[in-house]
Amino acid sequence: MARPGFYFIEPFTEDFLRILRVEKVLFQGRTKHQLVHCFESRIFGKMLFLDGKIQSAEVDEGIFHECLVHPALLSHPRPQKVLILGGGEGATLREVLRYDCVKRVMMIDLDRQLVQISRRYLPEWSKGAFLSPRVKLLFREARSYVEKTKHKFDVVISDLTEPLRGTPSVPLFTREFFTRVFEILGDSGVFVLQAGSADPHYFHFFGSCARTLKEVFPIVRPYWIFMFSFSLPWGFVLASRAVDPLKLGELELGRRLAERKVRGLGYYRPKLHRTLFSLPPYLDRAIRSGRVLEDKEPFIWEA
Amino acid sequence: MSRPVPSSFKPAEFREWHTPSSGLFFLAKRSLFSGRTPFQKVDVIETESFGRVLLLDGLVQTTEKDEFFYHEMLVHPAMVCHPAPEEVLIIGGGDGGTLKEVLRYPIKRAVMVEIDGEVIQVCKRYFPWLKPALRDKRVELRIADGNHFIQESNRKFDIVFVDSSDPVGPSTVLHQRSFFLRLKEHLKRGGVVAAQAGSPLYHFSSLRKKRLFLRKMFRFVLFYLAPVPTYPGCMWSFLFLSDRVNPLPKKIKKNPPVGLRYYNQEIHRAAFALPPFLK
Helix, strand or coil: CCCCCEEEEEECCCCCEEEEEECEEEEEEECCCCEEEEEEECCCEEEEEECCEEEEECCCHHHHHHHHHHHHHHHCCCCCEEEEEECCCCHHHHHHHCCCCCCEEEEEECCHHHHHHHHHHCHHHHCCHHHCCCEEEEECCHHHHHHHCCCCEEEEEEECCCCECCCCCHHHCCHHHHHHHHHHEEEEEEEEEEEEECCCCCCHHHHHHHHHHHHHCCEEEEEEEEECCCCEEEEEEEEECCCCHHHCCHHHHHHHHHHCCCCCCCCCCHHHHHHHCCCCHHHHHHHHCCCCCECCECCCECC | CCCCCCCCCCCEEEEEEEECCEEEEEEEEEEEEEEECCCCEEEEEEECCCEEEEEECCEEEEECCCHHHHHHHHHHHHHHHCCCCCEEEEEECCCCHHHHHHCCCCCCEEEEEECCHHHHHHHHHHCCCHHHHHHCCCEEEEECCHHHHHHHCCCCEEEEEEECCCCCCCCHHHHCHHHHHHHHHCEEEEEEEEEEEECCCCCHHHHHHHHHHHHCCCCEEEEEEEECCCCCCCEEEEEEEECCCCCCCCCCCCCCCCCCCCCCHHHHHHHCCCCHHHC
């Protein structure tokens, strides 16, 4: 029997909802750009919802952010300059800063207030990462930054919200944008993005992102994990100009982790690296049947 | 996270103004860290005389060399007088000094409620005692507003330490009547509150106000004093609050833990002696 109290309803689709008991509201309100809810729940710990959709939860944000960051940063022979698009909670930043070879991280997030809220209420995510002198944080549109910047980066990480209708994320998942990302990457540059759910019902976004990246990058390696707090399998796509993450052996990955002084990981390990990239047939089909996303017809998340 | 310091770094002067015409200064060998959290400006500097110094919004909070005066005197009078403390709450205390002293006792649980999670990350890096303290299984760290925590939680404690910053600025609420009223509800039978109470010289009027309302709340309301060389005026005051535990019994039954540098039983008695201007 459910305990009495306040419950948060998160719609997955029009027909399918998830109901969660809220132990404590840490923050709820609207920033200039989105609706923000920070809750504490018993099974997932602290949770962050943006526009009503789960972004991350204390219990497994480590899994998500480690899997977003480490395959890309380990694939690159010597990542020094990293660009993060989005990632306002600061956990992606935290994972990037584990690498002592990383000299400079540029982080572009549109929502200044969200960063303040995260630092205040979810400090477990950033663990002080925003205080690092290696970090430069800019609050502006990722698209215009990427189009105008003269910098070159070794790794670009896209940690953006899903392209819900009318949100600023929509133009950040198109062939034109990915082409510009390709141009600002160095010779062995690597691009990685979180690409939405990879469940058997709504895999179109994941498939289309991978399909679109194949138009731009010579090497495209989609991968996935299961996210407990999302109650869904989740997709990522790594796209690279020259290096192939699948050509890295366990020994080499272990050596790179040690050399770059990356310690204290809770999920990612060299032994797991290859399994991340093993996709089931339905996801292969999802990529084959994916659409090439273009500025004139971008992806609009409708699940 | 450390800021690379050029070899040509000249000793920088850090001044803390205590009154418009006086204060304290340090010549820093180097600046170890400087940054801004959502709550405050944080600096860690390295000095010849006091080792590493933590400044919040430009005010000295802790130094490696003299932290023991403050932390031992906040913690041990209450811990020694309480017959068997098991559950301890620390409000504030992000630098971990108070926690370190509390963990010297065989307690069951220490809950630390600190508002600024990023200060903890900085201190973990620069003050050697914090990391091992946070690894201790008895410790439960909560990043939350101490005032909110006591409004929402219904847990009870044997001893509550209020390790706040000064009664001016963001910690103002932790020095007010409503806060202490609620705090009392979180005390178990025979519980004790020990709170830092500011400088008897510079925060004199706040001390007097506090004594007035606290006397209506607790049977034992005693100020006690200790020197803290790097705090304004050097002389620092603390509050001992309880309904059942008398901090000045005929015989203090428990011995303090070994290895302390300032606190002992003679100091305990002497600390509760007040000069006429504070009586």
